Amino acid sequence: MTAAISIEALTKTYAARGQQVRAVDGLDLEIPQGGIFGFLGANGAGKTTTIRAIVGHMRATSGTIRVFDMPVPKHLPSIIDRVGALVEAPLFFPNFSGRKNLSLLARSRGFPQERVDSVLATVGLTDRAGSRFATYSLGMKQRLGVASVLLKDPDLLILDEPANGLDPPGILEMRKLMRDLSAQGKTVFVSSHILSEIEHTCDRVAIIARGKLVRTGSVQEILSTGTTSRYTVKVPGDSAVRDNAARSLLAAGWSVFADEHGEMLVDVAAERAHEITAHLANDGLWVSELAPVARTLEAAFLELTADAQGGAQ
Amino acid sequence: MSMRLLNTELRRYFSRRVMVGGLLAGLFIVLGVNIFQLARSSTSPDLNDALTVGVPQKCLVRMSGPTPIYSGACVDGLANGPFEGQVEEHIDHGGRSFGVGVNNGAELKPALIERAQDRRLHISATFSKALKIIGAPMVFLSILLASSFLAADFGTSIGTQLMFEPRRRLTYLTKTLAVMIGAALITLALAVFAFALQYIGSATRGITTGMDGHWFGLRLADTGRIMLAAAIAAPLGLAVAALTKRTVAAVGMFFGMYIVLGVLGGTSWGRPIAKYLPINSLTALAVNEFGPNTNWFGIRTMLGALMVASIIALALTALTSAWFERREMR
Ligand SMILES: Nc1ncnc2c1ncn2[C@@H]1O[C@H](COP(=O)(O)OP(=O)(O)O)[C@@H](O)[C@H]1O
Numbered sequence: 001m002t003a004a005i006s007i008e009a010l011t012k013t014y015a016a017r018g019q020q021v022r023a024v025d026g027l028d029l030e031i032p033q034g035g036i037f038g039f040l041g042a043n044g045a046g047k048t049t050t051i052r053a054i055v056g057h058m059r060a061t062s063g064t065i066r067v068f069d070m071p072v073p074k075h076l077p078s079i080i081d082r083v084g085a086l087v088e089a090p091l092f093f094p095n096f097s098g099r100k101n102l103s104l105l106a107r108s109r110g111f112p113q114e115r116v117d118s119v120l121a122t123v124g125l126t127d128r129a130g131s132r133f134a135t136y137s138l139g140m141k142q143r144l145g146v147a148s149v150l151l152k153d154p155d156l157l158i159l160d161e162p163a164n165g166l167d168p169p170g171i172l173e174m175r176k177l178m179r180d181l182s183a184q185g186k187t188v189f190v191s192s193h194i195l196s197e198i199e200h201t202c203d204r205v206a207i208i209a210r211g212k213l214v215r216t217g218s219v220q221e222i223l224s225t226g227t228t229s230r231y232t233v234k235v236p237g238d239s240a241v242r243d244n245a246a247r248s249l250l251a252a253g254w255s256v257f258a259d260e261h262g263e264m265l266v267d268v269a270a271e272r273a274h275e276i277t278a279h280l281a282n283d284g285l286w287v288s289e290l291a292p293v294a295r296t297l298e299a300a301f302l303e304l305t306a307d308a309q310g311g312a313q
Numbered sequence: 314m315s316m317r318l319l320n321t322e323l324r325r326y327f328s329r330r331v332m333v334g335g336l337l338a339g340l341f342i343v344l345g346v347n348i349f350q351l352a353r354s355s356t357s358p359d360l361n362d363a364l365t366v367g368v369p370q371k372c373l374v375r376m377s378g379p380t381p382i383y384s385g386a387c388v389d390g391l392a393n394g395p396f397e398g399q400v401e402e403h404i405d406h407g408g409r410s411f412g413v414g415v416n417n418g419a420e421l422k423p424a425l426i427e428r429a430q431d432r433r434l435h436i437s438a439t440f441s442k443a444l445k446i447i448g449a450p451m452v453f454l455s456i457l458l459a460s461s462f463l464a465a466d467f468g469t470s471i472g473t474q475l476m477f478e479p480r481r482r483l484t485y486l487t488k489t490l491a492v493m494i495g496a497a498l499i500t501l502a503l504a505v506f507a508f509a510l511q512y513i514g515s516a517t518r519g520i521t522t523g524m525d526g527h528w529f530g531l532r533l534a535d536t537g538r539i540m541l542a543a544a545i546a547a548p549l550g551l552a553v554a555a556l557t558k559r560t561v562a563a564v565g566m567f568f569g570m571y572i573v574l575g576v577l578g579g580t581s582w583g584r585p586i587a588k589y590l591p592i593n594s595l596t597a598l599a600v601n602e603f604g605p606n607t608n609w610f611g612i613r614t615m616l617g618a619l620m621v622a623s624i625i626a627l628a629l630t631a632l633t634s635a636w637f638e639r640r641e642m643r
């Protein structure tokens with residue numbers, strides 16, 4: 001079976017204020033049909049640029065992109081009905097209602113108008129469908145964007161950071177929606193800069209940093225790459241007590257940092273975390289809190305890219 | 314050309330809120346023209362000051378205080394024009410100021426000439442004038458409605474539209490056609506509105522004679538001409554707005570062109586440029602007055618105006634659609 005998307009040596013250079021920004025740098029990527037594929041990268045890594053090139057919003061500087069085996073943007077018209085994409089913040093005419101916006105889009109492709117109400121119901125916008133788009137909250141705008149993608153009943157959904165602007169229940173619904181769509185046999189290509197987002201939904205994942213592919217594989221493979229975790233360590237008392245504790249841990253060879261609030265952070269393998277408590281107790285310091293910091297994508301990156309970049313940050 | 318896409322773009326064009334303001338403005342212009350004509354609609358005679366010599370008594374209609382009022386029809390039939398002479402001083406005569414002078418030694422006498430003046434609203438004569446007055450504002454309205462069409466879509470919804478129809482050149486050309494048809498339809502609606510007002514005014518306070526088939530044919534041609542002027546103006550507004558992504562740029566350019574027209578038209582080297590400013594040919598087309606005294610900087614016929622305006626609109630559309638096909642979209 002052909003890939004849903006295959007990208008070869010994609011490069012995009014922006015000229016901004018006389019400077020050349022290489023947003024995507026020789027990216028190779030293959031997204032198979034079926035399943036949910038996560039596209040993970042920090043802000044500015046080049047996710048949106050890659051997606052904009054896929055949907056033809058701009059031309060790549062070099063490289064080739066195929067969607068369902070058709071070169072794009074040249075053959076975009078022949079596959080456009082099979083592809084629904086939501087790129088960054090969804091764009092709709094602000095003075096038309098949500099329904100009017102969708103109805104015009106449906107009309108432009110000859111889709112029946114009943115579909116408009118059906119997708120509005122799917123994303124839970126039926127009640128506000130008659131209000132002007134400009135009056136929508138960020139989350140509602142995002143939902144309308146998803147509705148416009150569903151309007152086509154596409155085989156491939158490209159969602160650029162769809163959780164943006166959604167509240168926690170909205171994020172859960174979005175995850176459920178992606179799983180449902182995937183269960184219907186559709187391919188979902190979803191970008192995010194938040195690891196947990198991808199972790200909970202995706203089957204496969206590609207990580208990019210600075211426009212380059214860092215790693216691609218199943219979620220399990222990627223997550224097991226990391227060997228250490230980061231813990232917040234709190235000791236009761238003033239900052240002098242905390243400094244004491246930090247010095248003691250450092251002297252014993254632990255990696256100790258301070259976060260932006262001055263809290264103490266310690267990098268340690270999960271199975272050895274309890275040794276922090278034991279070590280500090282030896283010094284007569286009692287740990288009041290020992291909690292793992294949610295593993296951020298940035299942390300995963302730093303680890304994954306440390307080798308490639310000679311350990312430089 | 315896809316009818317489905319055209320249908321969508323026309324709906325998009327007409328659904329905008331600016332349409333309400335635009336139509337209202339158009340209705341007010343038409344209403345204004347008609348109210349002006351209706352207010353003047355009367356048969357009361359005009360009285361004009363005159364200096365007379367040797368007007369026979371049979372021309373006297375009545376006296377206004379010390380001043381005789383003569384019948385216009387009567388004095389016009391006199392062999393020697395009664396109104397020649399050189400004014401030497403002004404005198405107060407029965408509350409009015411008259412020039413007094415002599416003609417071949419004969420004393421000139423102040424008088425009032427009464428002329429029957431039929432200024433009644435007469436649709437068969439006044440409707441074509443109304444259409445002329447409406448034409449130029451329609452060109453402006455068309456540019457406004459076209460430029461706000463795409464300028465608003467840029468940065469708000471063009472990216473999403475292209476996700477549903479990625480053939481960009483087709484999209485641009487369809488939008489062009491939509492703004493042309495839209496402007497023509499609005500112009501037609503306002504012309505019909507003007508006709509209705511004129512007819513009602515003429516029937517109630519004027520004359521409705523002279524509306525034969527030939528007359529209808531001519532007015533239909535007039536209407537078609539201002540529809541054409543509005544339609545050709547639309548792609549200009551669309552293109553400028555697309556290139557600059559600003560409605561105000563297109564609207565400002567329209568006003569700016571009038572000023573540039575005035576400046577360039579005053580210089581010998583600028584006149585050939587003024588001739589080809591779109592606003593010159595579009596106004597010429599809308600007003601349709603060509604003659605030795607009406608100068609459009611060298612455009613001498615309606616067909617010439619149509620040609621110049623069309624070629625500019627076509628060239629700009631070709632340029633902009635090529636640009637639209639290549640540029641990065643949000
Ligand atoms: N239109 C643009 N002009 C100039 N630079 C841009 C433009 N769009 C994105 N960039 C730059 O390209 C890089 C990648 O951006 P983007 O693809 O939006 O990243 P992501 O979506 O992963 O956050 C960033 O450094 C960004 O500043």
Ligand SMILES: [Mg+2]
Pocket residue numbers: 044047048049088160161
């Ligand atoms: Mg992005």
